Amino acid sequence: MKFGILVNEGPFQHQASDSAYLFAKAALEKGHEIYRVFFYYDGVNNANKLSEPQADDRDLVKLWSALAEEYKVDLVVCVAAALRRGIKDDILAPGFRISGLGQLIESGIQADRQITFGD
């Protein structure tokens, strides 16, 4: 089955992004496909490669990048939300790309199930 995932919050402040990551990983490990993970609102902060969590804590930005590499997951950051929040190509972590909100709607259309993680 093809899943589409929407992430509305950044790493740290809320658990939303952690939950989304663990859901995506579990789906992939079960042999499902993730059609796309779309990052909206503060969710765009998941793509900030300057992020440096404490050594004994998880590093969500790196975890998303690794997931993208291992499973070829399409990680899309909303361009409008990203501009406002200062997430630009210069600081974009590997595996993420910046694109329009239409990519979220397309995910809703193409995926068999679309699920939201937010505040």
Next chain:
Amino acid sequence: MKFGILVNEGPFQHQASDSAYLFAKAALEKGHEIYRVFFYYDGVNNANKLSEPQADDRDLVKLWSALAEEYKVDLVVCVAAALRRGIKDDILAPGFRISGLGQLIESGIQADRQITFGD
């Protein structure tokens, strides 16, 4: 009177930073002193100079920088919170400086009133 201000949320997602800015401005216009504005949690995102809001919307990062310049307000971004969230010197807006959490406690000690704006 000397006020200390703590900002716990970034621009956009919550109104907290808007309210804090308008409070600070009103206090300064009444002749009070702002001892320090301390940015903690996602509040550190107020210091991201890459932020580009829509043309017809307010630009909080620039507003804070302008306030710092006009009234010599000390804008301090928490180093630990900023590291996690990828707010580094390279992308720090004018008027902000990165320092330790001790600066918040010092603000609580030195200011006559300490007030929090958050989620």
Next chain:
Amino acid sequence: MEEEWDEGGPEVVKRFMYVNRKAPYGTVYALEMLEKVLIAAAFEQDVHVVFMDDGVYQLKKEQETKAINMKNFSPTFRALEGYDVEKLYVEKESLEARGLTVDDLVVPVEVLSSEELKGLMDKQEVILTA
């Protein structure tokens, strides 16, 4: 956006529901949700917009945001019709709990009881909340 049309293709039409449960201005969710509604309309999807809980406050008339320095986005609701977004629903219970009536709202809406809303939600294929 043209390449998106090519990829996604507007020929598939799904029932999209947007559920608005947050008050305006205190958080950004209301504003950015509107952007998502407009895009879905541009993709010619079957768009349903529900306002319940504090989301009904998004539609309150006479919003004046000048003194809080924020952009007043309530006129956008009046523009929805021009994008063929006409299925706007307000939950009766939420409206009543807040002492409001449809006369307090900036756009015409269909008022549904929670009981009626149940059936409508259950038919949706994509539900986006914030």
Next chain:
Amino acid sequence: MEEEWDEGGPEVVKRFMYVNRKAPYGTVYALEMLEKVLIAAAFEQDVHVVFMDDGVYQLKKEQETKAINMKNFSPTFRALEGYDVEKLYVEKESLEARGLTVDDLVVPVEVLSSEELKGLMDKQEVILTA
């Protein structure tokens, strides 16, 4: 941090109160609040830490965070004593509403009714919440 000691000076002692009202892990507030408590202690301030509403859940024993991939910070509460942070208060009403007793908590605390908490809060000079 040495330059901060020089500027601020630990010779002024104020009553600081930290009010914890959020559950752990769902949001980061609990974790980063602990950092603020430790720093205030390092500045030798008179630190009071209150747990009320869902904040009492921060102290729940037996937290096992491995499966959600997050750092278990509950051991830090046991370290507070070593930093001379000993004034920990839990609101009785919040504890009871959640079906918990002091035996469920990782550290010894003083249980106060909301009525008793009122008086304590009113004496504080700096109150930090999140």
Next chain:
Amino acid sequence: MLLHTVNKSPFERNSLESCLRVAEDGAGVLLIEDGVYAAMDNTQVSDLIKKRMGNVKFYVLGPDVDARGLGNQSMIDGVESVDYAGFVDLVEKHSATQAWV
């Protein structure tokens, strides 16, 4: 006496309720941001404030009321509207401020 600020909708969260549980007689409560909805009369939650009216002093931030289109709605009797300058005065005249964020 403390000043309490409440910025959350009383319909969505328990902040105002918790605030009033520990607010002493004589304290001030300032409603800001989405907290201002609590000041409106004839809602399901109006009683939260009415029950403490007289022993707690209630204020509401006018700019946040206007932003939400509530400028012409009837407010609970006895709630005083202030602007940002008035907000500053309130923080100054109370011994400390507790934000129910």
Next chain:
Amino acid sequence: MLLHTVNKSPFERNSLESCLRVAEDGAGVLLIEDGVYAAMDNTQVSDLIKKRMGNVKFYVLGPDVDARGLGNQSMIDGVESVDYAGFVDLVEKHSATQAWV
């Protein structure tokens, strides 16, 4: 039939209450993150779930329960615990998912 996910504490917010107001008989409700507190028995809000038990199917995300130290607390009878793989299965077997964020 829909799957509803609720990630907010029932003590702090109205999300679960609103969810249950519009959840059809036969729907699934999965409690995740701070939403898991609603699944605990003997609390002031346990009745929210007990009242719909039998016509709505309740699930709770085990990893979130354990993280919060609730692994040995008594859960409301009839709430089923799932792991992340079970979460994926639930999304798959319901027609669509509504997140009460």
